[in-house]
Amino acid sequence: MSQHVSIDRTRSAERIGRDIETLAGPAYTSSERAICRYAYTDVYRNTLDYFRERLGELGFRVYEDPVGNLVARNRPPGEPVFGLGSHCDSNRNGGKYDGTMGVVTALEVCRLDAELGLGLPLQLISFLEEEGSGFGQMLLGSRIVAGRVTERALRQDVRAIDDGRSFWEHAEEAGYQPSRWPECAAILDDLTGWLELHIEQGRVLQDAGHRVGVVSAIAGYVHADVEVRGRADHAGATPMDLRLDAGTVAAASLLELQRLARRANEKVPTVGTVGEVSLDPGLINVVPGGARFSLDIRGVDDRVVGEVFHQLSGFAHERAGREGMTATVTERQTVPVTPMDARIISALEGAAGRAGEPYTVLHSGAAHDTMSVAGRVPAGMVFVACRDGVSHSPEEEARPEDAAVGAEVMLNAIAATTES
Amino acid sequence: MSQHVSIDRTRSAERIGRDIETLAGPAYTSSERAICRYAYTDVYRNTLDYFRERLGELGFRVYEDPVGNLVARNRPPGEPVFGLGSHCDSNRNGGKYDGTMGVVTALEVCRLDAELGLGLPLQLISFLEEEGSGFGQMLLGSRIVAGRVTERALRQDVRAIDDGRSFWEHAEEAGYQPSRWPECAAILDDLTGWLELHIEQGRVLQDAGHRVGVVSAIAGYVHADVEVRGRADHAGATPMDLRLDAGTVAAASLLELQRLARRANEKVPTVGTVGEVSLDPGLINVVPGGARFSLDIRGVDDRVVGEVFHQLSGFAHERAGREGMTATVTERQTVPVTPMDARIISALEGAAGRAGEPYTVLHSGAAHDTMSVAGRVPAGMVFVACRDGVSHSPEEEARPEDAAVGAEVMLNAIAATTES
Numbered sequence: 001m002s003q004h005v006s007i008d009r010t011r012s013a014e015r016i017g018r019d020i021e022t023l024a025g026p027a028y029t030s031s032e033r034a035i036c037r038y039a040y041t042d043v044y045r046n047t048l049d050y051f052r053e054r055l056g057e058l059g060f061r062v063y064e065d066p067v068g069n070l071v072a073r074n075r076p077p078g079e080p081v082f083g084l085g086s087h088c089d090s091n092r093n094g095g096k097y098d099g100t101m102g103v104v105t106a107l108e109v110c111r112l113d114a115e116l117g118l119g120l121p122l123q124l125i126s127f128l129e130e131e132g133s134g135f136g137q138m139l140l141g142s143r144i145v146a147g148r149v150t151e152r153a154l155r156q157d158v159r160a161i162d163d164g165r166s167f168w169e170h171a172e173e174a175g176y177q178p179s180r181w182p183e184c185a186a187i188l189d190d191l192t193g194w195l196e197l198h199i200e201q202g203r204v205l206q207d208a209g210h211r212v213g214v215v216s217a218i219a220g221y222v223h224a225d226v227e228v229r230g231r232a233d234h235a236g237a238t239p240m241d242l243r244l245d246a247g248t249v250a251a252a253s254l255l256e257l258q259r260l261a262r263r264a265n266e267k268v269p270t271v272g273t274v275g276e277v278s279l280d281p282g283l284i285n286v287v288p289g290g291a292r293f294s295l296d297i298r299g300v301d302d303r304v305v306g307e308v309f310h311q312l313s314g315f316a317h318e319r320a321g322r323e324g325m326t327a328t329v330t331e332r333q334t335v336p337v338t339p340m341d342a343r344i345i346s347a348l349e350g351a352a353g354r355a356g357e358p359y360t361v362l363h364s365g366a367a368h369d370t371m372s373v374a375g376r377v378p379a380g381m382v383f384v385a386c387r388d389g390v391s392h393s394p395e396e397e398a399r400p401e402d403a404a405v406g407a408e409v410m411l412n413a414i415a416a417t418t419e420s
Numbered sequence: 421m422s423q424h425v426s427i428d429r430t431r432s433a434e435r436i437g438r439d440i441e442t443l444a445g446p447a448y449t450s451s452e453r454a455i456c457r458y459a460y461t462d463v464y465r466n467t468l469d470y471f472r473e474r475l476g477e478l479g480f481r482v483y484e485d486p487v488g489n490l491v492a493r494n495r496p497p498g499e500p501v502f503g504l505g506s507h508c509d510s511n512r513n514g515g516k517y518d519g520t521m522g523v524v525t526a527l528e529v530c531r532l533d534a535e536l537g538l539g540l541p542l543q544l545i546s547f548l549e550e551e552g553s554g555f556g557q558m559l560l561g562s563r564i565v566a567g568r569v570t571e572r573a574l575r576q577d578v579r580a581i582d583d584g585r586s587f588w589e590h591a592e593e594a595g596y597q598p599s600r601w602p603e604c605a606a607i608l609d610d611l612t613g614w615l616e617l618h619i620e621q622g623r624v625l626q627d628a629g630h631r632v633g634v635v636s637a638i639a640g641y642v643h644a645d646v647e648v649r650g651r652a653d654h655a656g657a658t659p660m661d662l663r664l665d666a667g668t669v670a671a672a673s674l675l676e677l678q679r680l681a682r683r684a685n686e687k688v689p690t691v692g693t694v695g696e697v698s699l700d701p702g703l704i705n706v707v708p709g710g711a712r713f714s715l716d717i718r719g720v721d722d723r724v725v726g727e728v729f730h731q732l733s734g735f736a737h738e739r740a741g742r743e744g745m746t747a748t749v750t751e752r753q754t755v756p757v758t759p760m761d762a763r764i765i766s767a768l769e770g771a772a773g774r775a776g777e778p779y780t781v782l783h784s785g786a787a788h789d790t791m792s793v794a795g796r797v798p799a800g801m802v803f804v805a806c807r808d809g810v811s812h813s814p815e816e817e818a819r820p821e822d823a824a825v826g827a828e829v830m831l832n833a834i835a836a837t838t839e840s
Contacts (some may be wrong), residue, residue, distance in 0.1 A: 202657035235693035236785030237622030251671035275654035365656030
């Protein structure tokens, strides 16, 4: 049983808060109203440089991989290190905490290790382009590391939202060597474990009154589209019984998805969302001849997620068919559940317990870079509460005091994992 | 009891068909793929000139009122005449029959009157801008005649969809005198009655196997918008029970409107449609924090239409409120039912009966220029079947043979009304 290392939480909270406020300043965001910080922009470059300098001061060797994932370590290459970090790019209309608080807290763990003379072998990573706000592809940097991309995609398909030019071209222009992207995998080579701290982006911790949470798994999901074809008709001239109103299939499916997700959720955490709906032609006086809606079904049990998707698809087909219409379901993406490593979970729970800090064990409904890491390295995540679950918005709010608790828990979990 | 005048239906059908095909030619539409003919364009001018020439050949005095409604009469000003006509502008992506078939059939009635030496006092009107495809305002020409516009609207608010310039400016540029618009009312001064033939834009006649229908009333309607405010949340990180999903209120309201309209329809013809739905922010992975949807509720009993609107509004408020959201209902426009004149209906039924032509008495769910006329003149409408109810589309199809039957019925109804 490890001995618990206590930290000066007030000082850590001050440093974390200062870092976050600094990185919300004009040199680090292209907007005054929100955090707008996308891969390969000047403000993103400034942000990496900020971390480079702070980590350099701590004696870390800092470098960037061939596409721009930032790596900093306090042991020579080839020696085992414990990985920690997150991302520092922002959503299109982002807040100060999503991602950035994870990198800042990882930096704080590095500072504490140096300050307290613990001598833990550490490697910080700040992954490129997690939000997809530069190039429209979530987790892009960590997926390159995990080999979950194709060269063709990087050369051609993945293009900047703002100017339509390829990822490849932008990476080269920023001074990177995208043709060496397969070498990015090496940044996980020496990792004995991995921890990412992130704001929860939900209200579970707030409702529980807990500052921190230990993540048990990152939800898997199905993203799909349903297209209903009925018949457009004059809304005045067409009696109810003669209509093939595609909107009704969309509406009934939306409510059915809710029912199915709630029912599945009684057994195992599951959610279902229709976030996009469009009607065709979409005019007040025309019975919709077409409807398209999206499905986002997530949960911690792939079988249950698949079942809800299957049942909803069946419902849409049946409902459309019964009324003389058709429904076509097209999957966009299916991502399996990423369970967190049992030993890492246990180390986090032990550390929180010894710190006397109440915590919630919860799954992550949102995707995180840790999904890309967990395939190769025993991985875990720490959540901190965020106000009302608001995220991806300038209104996003989280407390440096909670991140300081997170830093203490991570520091102790790493120490326990490393020494054992 | 009048004597029935039989016509050579084959010849009338040929002439009607020829007029319609001519007016689908390149001089009369700005698109090859659809009929695109909007007020004050060259192709619209050519279309008016086509009717001017044909009617001039019949000895009619032809003129245009100060904004461009076309008028042609075979009696001097001040003498009583029976009015007939429709509109010859098209929908944005229109077909050959909507409106145009009514003016062409009115022209055929004028031809038959001359040919058969009946000497009926007739006045044909082709109303300007019925579809709103030029300036976004339905029934604009006939509403100017009926005084249902303001000068401010004509000068400022009503603007061309294509270039944003005012109706006033366009009318002047086309050689009209919009400042004299109040004088347009005079074109109804001498009318003893009014008849408009139009394609049904529904499938009632097709299903009944009837060529023609006698319109009993033009439905009244409420157009309104419902805005639901919930809370946008991360679709992965927010459990079902913690959501304020505005989309669910929209979906439930859509289905409820269907239920209410069907129930009301058991007593009196009523329809209800949600043609527009939008979710905010409208992203696959975000629980919709906002939803907006339109209501189009129509029927032949204003009280019932009002009741359905009231009940649906109540449902949306209640459903939103129960789940911690808000719903705001805003009326766009409420238009009362326009009953057709009993004597005109009876004359049409008598004429159809004597012609041995089976017919359906039905209401019009769609709006027509006759709504603007009926306030001052005893008015009626004749519908002809259109294939599958398709309208406002290049696929629109109706039979000149049916319009020829319509011409015979109208001719006889006018004769009966005029002589009695």
